[in-house]
Amino acid sequence: MHAALGNLEVIYTVCSHIQLGSLPALASTCRAFERPALNILWMDLQSPEPLIKCLPDDLFSIDRERLVLQKPPDGMIWDTLCKYTSRVHSITATQSRRLAVIIEPLSSLMLSYPSASASLFPNLRKLIWFADGTHSAVGFLRMTLVPSLSVLDVRISSASSAFLSVLSSVGALCPHLQDMALRIQPVTDESFRKISPFVAQPISQLHHLHSLLVWDLGNQGIKHIMRLRALRSLSLDLRTFLACERKSCLEFPGFHDLNFLGLSTDSFKRASNFLSSLRVMESKEIKIDFNQVAHPSTSHPSTSGSTTLSQFFTILQERCDADKLEDFTLLGISGKVRAEPGVFVPLQACPNLTRLSVERGCDISISDEELCQLVRGWPKLEVLKISCYNPINNTTMPTLHGLIELLRLCPILTSLVLVIDATNLDGIDLKSPGGGSCNKYLKHLVLGNSPLGTPLKVALILSGLFPNLDQVNLDCPDTVQIKRSAMERRASVNSFLSGFSIIRERSTKS
Helix, strand or coil: CCHHHHCHHHHHHHHHCCCHHHHHHHHCCCHHHHHHHHHHHHHEECCCHHHHHCCCHHHEEEECCEEEECCCCCHHHHHHHHHHHCCCCEEEEECCHHHHHHHHHHHHHHHCCCCCCCCCCCCCCEEEEECCECHHHHHHHHHHCCCCCCEEEEEECCECHHHHHHHCCHHHHCCCCCEEEEEECCCCHHHHHHHHHHHHHHHCCCCCCCEEEEECCHHHHHHHHHCCCCCCEEEEECCCHHHHCCCCCCCECCEEEEEEEEEEECCHHHHHHHHHCECCEEEEEEEEEEECCCCCCCCCCEHHHHHHHHHHHHHHHHHECCCCCCEEEEEEEECCEEECHHHHHHHHHCCCCCEEEEECCEEECCCHHHHHHHHCCCCCCCEEECCCCCCHHHCCCCEHHHHHHHHHHCCCCCEEECCCEECCCCCCCCCCCCCCCCCCCCCEEECCCCCECCHHHHHHHHHHHCCCCCCCECCCCCHHHCCHHHHHHHHHHHHHHHHHHHHHHHHHHC
16 A cells, blocks of 8 residues: 555545545545545535435335335444444535425434434534424434534524424534524514524523524513623524514613624614614624615605614614724615715714725715715724715715825725716826825725716826726616716726736836
């Protein structure tokens, strides 16, 4: 035997470059390859089906298009199954016709496992269950909830009482769980009422939980979550009846030491009520995903939404630890909200803000003076995203003059998304547009549907302000509304920037 085959690291490296379909053959070539090849083959199961395929054909039979366990497995069969299941580190189960066929006999098999104190999956780390929570899946789910599990991701559209009973034991069965995500689709009040009691209690037992994604579990559920001292990332779906029932009085101590707080909502009022119920909110990053439901009779941005958005930011300032907040994102999934720059004024109390992102779903009318006033208190700002598309006819936009002043106020910007009016070039020195100053950090610039002046002059200004910028992104969602002449000007700007970049590179080399 070659000396290299005595090095386990070398063997694992070889096996990791073999296609999965060839690993069984490799495992049978010699004893040196058997264990590493089987470990890699069974490490990550993208379906529970291989567990059925490794068993004898006569163990199951077909009855009315259903796979049925024909006889109890003997000791040899259990030894074979354990040989493979002990190597499994992750399992993904996605709803499909095939899964529906195999999951019931597989659950029956699991329930007949003779060792009550041991699991078939002693090394399982991750379970992804994107399938129905039917009674037929109970045995399989119970066998995969093991102490070694650190990641659990469950997305169900329905759940039987037996399935929920097993799910309620997560806290006791998986004490070392670190990341958990629970989703119900479709979202209905009935499903939340049924499932929430089975979820809230076990969460309080997960003292090592680092990341949690779940719907609003009501007042009692939120209290349980607040007791998780190891929790650093929390994502809550507030689009539930339980969120509506929340009182706006100060009844919760709040959250401390979070790195991330994500709120999904269909109204800013719900998000405001949630924050109002807390005494304090300490988080480095806050992200709000809003699905603003537009009235069928109008396609215009909601002014009422702007009012509730303003109220939300006011409450955020009252509850949030301003010194800790570094990253704020407002992401519109659907619907439109019209906002004035004054809405974001409460964020000026956050001196350590490094990222402000307002993406989609929010039309912002802002002038040069208002833009500069907004960012004046954020010298550490690295990423600023205001909008990549604005309705030009009825929205005030900053100009290149405002852009130049923005760079002075935020000198370490690395990414900027902003619609500007780049047609007014008066008073800007094309040789030194920044008056001797420039930003060498910025390498990502999105100007969306910004109206452009003479392409060469615009390119000269941008190149002078951002010497390390190779291209500017001038794409926007509504390209059909852009005239052909405007699109040609956009292409010309990038063509000039590319040429300037090549000239700079040649000058550096020479």
